[in-house]
Amino acid sequence: xxxxxxxxxxxxxxxxxxxxxxxxxxxxxxxxxxxxxxxxxxxxxxxxxxxxxxxxxxxxxxxxxxxxxxxxxxxxxxxxxxxxxxxxxxxxxxxxxxxxxxxxxxxxxxxxxxxxxxxxxxxxxxxxxxxxxxxxxxxxxxxxxxxxxxxxxxxxxxxxxxxxxxxxxxxxxxxxxxxxxxxxxxxxxxxxxxxxxxxxxxxxxxxxxxxxxxxxxxxxxxxxxx
Numbered sequence: 626x627x628x629x630x631x632x633x634x635x636x637x638x639x640x641x642x643x644x645x646x647x648x649x650x651x652x653x654x655x656x657x658x659x660x661x662x663x664x665x666x667x668x669x670x671x672x673x674x675x676x677x678x679x680x681x682x683x684x685x686x687x688x689x690x691x692x693x694x695x696x697x698x699x700x701x702x703x704x705x706x707x708x709x710x711x712x713x714x715x716x717x718x719x720x721x722x723x724x725x726x727x728x729x730x731x732x733x734x735x736x737x738x739x740x741x742x743x744x745x746x747x748x749x750x751x752x753x754x755x756x757x758x759x760x761x762x763x764x765x766x767x768x769x770x771x772x773x774x775x776x777x778x779x780x781x782x783x784x785x786x787x788x789x790x791x792x793x794x795x796x797x798x799x800x801x802x803x804x805x806x807x808x809x810x811x812x813x814x815x816x817x818x819x820x821x822x823x824x825x826x827x828x829x830x831x832x833x834x835x836x837x838x839x840x841x842x843x844x845x846x847x848x849x850x851x
Contacts, residue, residue, distance in 0.1 A: 658701025662693030676722030701743025736773030740791035
């Protein structure tokens with residue numbers, strides 16, 4: 626991978642920041658159900674600009690705007706059948722930004738995958754009418770993971786994994802591509818005051834995935850965030 630040299634030296638790798646909220650800040654219109662997922666189609670110049678600004682700020686990794694482009698999220702916007710094209714366009718925009726700003730810097734393009742679902746319009750609550758079956762969800766995750774790999778991402782970032790069942794399905798699909806997979810969880814304070822996810826201390830969340838899906842270093846995440 627493009628970041629192997631930095632990783633082997635245990636150097637700090639700078640990731641970009643929020644994508645959806647930056648798209649909104651710069652004038653992109655958010656869809657009431659699929660949030661930033663449709664912006665690759667409706668506001669590509671804004672999406673590209675977000676990536677460019679992060680690159681100028683020193684990011685080593687830019688994350689394609691694919692957090693909300695899987696089929697069951699785009700279904701909320703009536704765009705389920707455009708999941709592949711919208712996801713592909715997102716990766717293209719990220720690569721275009723790298724080429725525009727820093728073509729000679731070793732910048733990785735990450736594909737984002739989430740376990741989010743379409744929202745009830747006007748809220749940030751999941752829309753139960755858009756929940757796929759587990760089998761449909763698996764196929765949808767495989768579709769986006771394969772699309773990201775085909776489009777040319779260097780790695781897949783699992784963002785805001787907040788539901789263990791959905792997260793496990795999404796991670797399985799990402800791992801099937803053979804690409805490096807980075808996992809981020811949505812954390813909360815546990816009863817004992819420590820930081821955790823899925824009611825587990827931060828040493829243990831990766832163990833909640835099916836055996837063999839995740840290669841985890843034997844060290845705690847907790848000192849990094851407590």
